[in-house]
Amino acid sequence: MVEAIVKSKNGIHARPASMIADISSKYQGEINLYKGDKKYNGKSIMSIMSMGLQEAEQVKIEAIGDQSEQMELKIKEIIDHIID
Amino acid sequence: MIHAFFSTLQVAGYEIHLNRIEKVTEEGETVVGKIGISEVARGYYHAIGGKENIVEVDSCITRLRLTLKDASIVDEAACKRLGAAGLIKPNNKNVQIVVGTHAELIAEEIKKFK
Amino acid sequence: MFGLFKKKSEDFLPVLKGKVVSIEEVPDVVFSQKMLGDGFAIEPENGIVVAPVDGVIAQIFPTNHAFGIVTDSGLEILVHIGIDTVDLKGQGFERFVEVDQKVKAGTPIIKFDLAFVRANAKSVMTPVVVTNKEKVKSMHVNYGVNPEIAATVEINN
Numbered sequence: 001m002v003e004a005i006v007k008s009k010n011g012i013h014a015r016p017a018s019m020i021a022d023i024s025s026k027y028q029g030e031i032n033l034y035k036g037d038k039k040y041n042g043k044s045i046m047s048i049m050s051m052g053l054q055e056a057e058q059v060k061i062e063a064i065g066d067q068s069e070q071m072e073l074k075i076k077e078i079i080d081h082i083i084d
Numbered sequence: 085m086i087h088a089f090f091s092t093l094q095v096a097g098y099e100i101h102l103n104r105i106e107k108v109t110e111e112g113e114t115v116v117g118k119i120g121i122s123e124v125a126r127g128y129y130h131a132i133g134g135k136e137n138i139v140e141v142d143s144c145i146t147r148l149r150l151t152l153k154d155a156s157i158v159d160e161a162a163c164k165r166l167g168a169a170g171l172i173k174p175n176n177k178n179v180q181i182v183v184g185t186h187a188e189l190i191a192e193e194i195k196k197f198k
Numbered sequence: 199m200f201g202l203f204k205k206k207s208e209d210f211l212p213v214l215k216g217k218v219v220s221i222e223e224v225p226d227v228v229f230s231q232k233m234l235g236d237g238f239a240i241e242p243e244n245g246i247v248v249a250p251v252d253g254v255i256a257q258i259f260p261t262n263h264a265f266g267i268v269t270d271s272g273l274e275i276l277v278h279i280g281i282d283t284v285d286l287k288g289q290g291f292e293r294f295v296e297v298d299q300k301v302k303a304g305t306p307i308i309k310f311d312l313a314f315v316r317a318n319a320k321s322v323m324t325p326v327v328v329t330n331k332e333k334v335k336s337m338h339v340n341y342g343v344n345p346e347i348a349a350t351v352e353i354n355n
Binding site: 010011013014015018022044045046047049050052054 | 264284
């Protein structure tokens with residue numbers, strides 16, 4: 001499990017959500033995102049957008065499967081760096 | 085860490101063009117996101133060996149002109165992932181990276197990391 | 199009887215009064231290139247966005263410019279009001295419902311100021327997209343002005 005801080009000024013809206021879902025969907029294991037204690041499916045755009053993540057908010061990323069640490073870092077980097 | 089980011093994007097079929105992230109599709113490339121110039125610059129900074137390897141950073145229209153302690157350690161693949169069109173190595177202390185018309189912008193950002 | 203038979207198809211009401219056009223006409227590649235899924239778009243004449251189907255409100259983005267609705271039959275539908283409207287940071291948008299609320303097709307979900315959005319956002323064109331592509335067997339869209347049914351989606355079960 002790793003933590004990321006949302007960099008995008010508009011938060012994780014349709015555009016960044018679609019990138020996260022796109023990259024997550026290629027992973028054979030599970031991708032879970034957590035806002036507080038609530039769990040969301042990192043492969044579903046609908047689920048990601050329903051987190052309503054705003055700029056500077058914290059999100060936890062959990063990958064379950066092969067090379068899970070690497071995958072968690074990949075998703076973390078996207079959230080930490082995408083600005084729109 | 086930033087390496088992972090650019091590598092991830094490339095593997096997933098995205099390309100970096102300065103600060104635009106473009107998805108490669110059959111019809112061509114389409115913009116799907118943006119990153120900061122400083123992130124791109126940080127990618128180049130690491131690709132050229134960081135503070136330990138950089139002697140001087142300069143630019144000329146489309147190219148970064150770098151004086152390095154050792155040009156052989158420059159990660160060419162990483163530069164390509166950042167959108168570089170190519171690398172020129174006249175000798176083992178100098179490298180030119182063709183980054184596009186915003187070379188000056190990138191050079192300025194790299195200098196901030198030194 | 200309840201839950202025994204899964205619906206094989208869903209009819210989508212137009213979410214706004216106006217003209218139903220191809221999603222490929224939306225001035226944003228994330229929609230026009232179907233990166234989020236297949237769907238259609240509406241060139242709106244008014245500013246009351248209604249639910250296209252019976253379902254549960256899965257999410258309303260904090261700035262009220264987009265919402266997601268999930269049907270019993272398992273379709274996840276994103277309605278995105280205008281293009282680059284996230285930049286308006288909620289100004290001109292008002293929600294009528296809350297997340298997890300069950301709604302019927304035609305229920306008003308969001309009200310927005312059409313003139314304001316037209317003047318201040320990239321576009322008022324509003325895409326309606328099914329985001330879980332694997333559930334869509336086929337989609338038939340009725341293009342044109344104010345059709346009774348905007349689209350019919352056949353569902354993979």
